[in-house]
Amino acid sequence: MPEQTATAASLYVHVPFCAHKCEYCAFYSEVPNGDLMNRYVDALVREMGMVAGDLRPRTIFFGGGTPSLLNLRQWEEVFRAMEALGLPGAEEFTVECNPATVSADKAKLLRDHGVNRISMGVQSLDESLLERLGRVHSREMVFKSFDILRRAGFDNVNLDLMFAIPGQSMAAWRSTLDEVTAMQSEHLSCYEVIYEEDTPLFHQLQAGRFSVDEDLACDMHDELAARAAEAGFHQYEIANFARHSGGRMADAPSMACRHNVNYWRGGSFYGLGPGATSYIRALRTKNWPNTQLYCAEIESGKRAIESSEELPPLRRAGETAAFGLRMNAGWPFEEFRRVTDFDLREGWRREMDDLAGRGWGRRDATRFQLTPLGMRFADAAAEEFLR
Ligand code: SF4
Known part of the structure; x- marks a missing residue:
């Protein structure tokens, strides 16, 4: 029997707030304000209640946006609801963090409530490139936040990097790779910059303010693969590298992101929050990518679904x-x-x-x-x- 008929074992939650929009980003997010964030958390908790009966999450992933922007009280509300709905106990529970929004109190709260994996958006350790990308954090914040996470007991941390950033030299990329691998995280996700329509970076490219050097991007990827291997990582997906312990490796190293492996392996998942996609029993649905609208729909007792599509078996x-x-x-x-x-x-x-x-x-x-x-x-x- 195809796996898609089983109860969903993966839960994704989209937290649609970012302090500032990055220059390359086409994800749905908006600048936070206190009232809207509270309203979103109330709606999210209600949406969790609508699907909890069909969900036994082995993996949970809070992504964004910037989930670490939620304050302690808001996180407590989320965890209380999850506990009341019988949703904790996932083998892998990841929260994405921006280095500018990690505090010791928040890290401890997350760890105490079963979060056992953090994915931190580093992107670069070069101050001028961070500025070029419109990131809100500095390189010092990366080291400080990583230290806070380790002290709070997180022994499974992913660091996100970008390469082929406009203006990035091979020397700058090597320097970031050296410093990042020295941090000894368990996982690396490394993406070449892509130029999504309607992003500032795309418009700058269109206007001829810089050009794309494909050969350099290829060389940077080769450099990444070589340095990651030297540092003990195993590449298991185009952009993902993880450590492995515990004997013979099957199709992925032991510290691979199980949540993402479920996507790549065609598993079912619920996606909650504005703009999130679900795939359950051959039905793909997408929530409204607008926080006010999402909240209003949920408040009126509906699932906030913008579109749904039944996928024929061969297409799927x-x-x-x-x-x-x-x-x-x-x-x-x-x-x-x-x-x-x-x-x-x-x-x-x-x-x-x-x-x-x-x-x-x-x-x-x-x-x-x-x-x-x-x-x-x-x-x-x-x-x-x-x-
Ligand atoms: S922090 Fe992430 S989601 Fe938010 S604007 Fe930047 S890249 Fe996009």
């Missing part, structure tokens, strides 16, 4: 194939069949042969995976699998 299987190829382990054929009820060897034989012929893919008796060359063109390779 194609998307699942495409997503899973982002992982270095690719797709074990049997696992793909268990998740989707389709067999890659039958429905996607031509695509796999074609990618193998180009040197982008590799196939053996048990699985198909992208080669390092194929990983560079993963989006184009994945597109071939869509139906």
Whole structure:
């Protein structure tokens, strides 16, 4: 039976507030004000109550936006509601933090309520590049916040980085990589800057204020892969690296983000909060990406759903194939069949042969995976699998 029929084991919560909009960001977020944040927390708690009966979360992820902007009282309200609804006890409970909004009190409160993983948006340790990106934090705040998190008992911390930032030299990237790997976090997520429409960075690019150097971006990615490996990380997805302990490694290292692995492996999940997407039993829904509207809908007893789409099984299987190829382990054929009820060897034989012929893919008796060359063109390779 496909996994999608089971009760959802993953919960994502979108916290839609940011102190300042970063220059590259196209996520839905707004500048916080106290009343709206309180109203949002009340609505979120009500929305949790609407889905709790269909949810046994093994992974929980509070992302944003900036979840660490919620104050202690607001976090307490969220945790009280989760406890009353029987939602704690996840194996992995991640909260995204901005280095400017981490305090010892908040870190302790999160840790005391079962949060066991922090994802911190560092992006760069170069002050001028942080400013270029419109980040609200300084490099010193990164070190200070990391120290606070360690003292509060967090032994699973991800650091987010960006490369190919306009104006970033290879020397600046190496320096950030040196300093970040010396911090000895358990996980790294490293993304090349992308130029989303309607962001200030996109408009600056359009206006010719800088140009994109693809060769440098490729070299930076190679440098990242080499330095991360030297520092003891295992790459398990295009942009994700984690440490491993405990013997033989299966498809991902032991400190991989299980929440994201569930996405890449086609699992079900509930997404709560403005703009969040859910995928439950072949139905994809998206909440209104507007906090006032989201709150008003929830207050009137509805789920705040802007759109929903029932995915035909073959289309969903194609998307699942495409997503899973982002992982270095690719797709074990049997696992793909268990998740989707389709067999890659039958429905996607031509695509796999074609990618193998180009040197982008590799196939053996048990699985198909992208080669390092194929990983560079993963989006184009994945597109071939869509139906
Ligand atoms: S902190 Fe994150 S979500 Fe908020 S504006 Fe910056 S990149 Fe976007």
